[in-house]
Amino acid sequence: MAKLTVNKVQREAKMRAHTATHLLHFALDKMLNSTKQAWSLVDDDYLRFDFACKNPIEEWDIQLLESTINDRIKQGIAVITKEMDKEEAQKTSAKAFFEEKYWDIVRIVTIVSEVDNWLDIESVEFCWWTHVNNTAHIGALKIIEHSSVASWIRRIVAVTGTKVIEEAQRNEMRIIDISKRLDCQPKQLEDKLEKILSSYHHLQDDHASLQWKIICTHLDDFHLECSLPSVGSDWWNWCVLNITDTDLSHHDFKEVINAAKSRRSDRNWIIYNKEWNFAIYVGNKGFSAKDFAKQQWLKWWGSDQFVQGKDPKILDVV
């Protein structure tokens, strides 16, 4: 005959996570002046709690939540369960979720601190789940993740009991590993990071100015000495540059355009690439880049002096 057995270790891990969920719900209630639970999941020393909240939860709030809950755990508060009929239960302050259907007989789980200072703080909920009989048995709680899962719904993920130590050990190993890779002691990490970031920013600046110089040199080399045929005799002094298959094609199109504007502000030019990105610049005030773009039926945006866009028709123009 099959025999039903309960895995004691797993059951206790779930009990810890579940009672901790009640404490979390209560602590969130206190913090947010009442909150509505959207969804919750309880597993072995693991809990996930989704709740309605319009505002983001800051790191500071998370720390406050953790210390509030761990305070209650440390106090070793008795978890009292009591069965009663529905009418009687409705007279209590027990939290019920309107979407849940309750039977005629309900069970109320109460966690009320007996320390004077905390008398105003209590958790009372309808619940048929299994619980630890004293909050001290939870051991500890650590929030490991908080995020937004839908509009106005936030999620908190936490671990309890032995998983808190496992989580701390995992984080410590991570820090040790990072320190090794950065060739420093864990306590020197912040200083090391500062140094790395500062030299990284210097390198970024150096890189940007080097790129700029390279682009400018290429633009100078091209001399932009070309004419723009087929757009009328007035346009003879226009320069056209297709940067595709040139050294400039590796560079950011925007950067090339900015360099051309500063380097070749005295000329009229069109620069484009094979993705049909184009820029038209008028250094000679006698023309309007806008009018020209309109005449050519290009999709564009910009001013009389400078227009840009992305349009395959640019290939017909040049």
Ligand SMILES: [Zn+2]
């Ligand atoms: Zn419950």
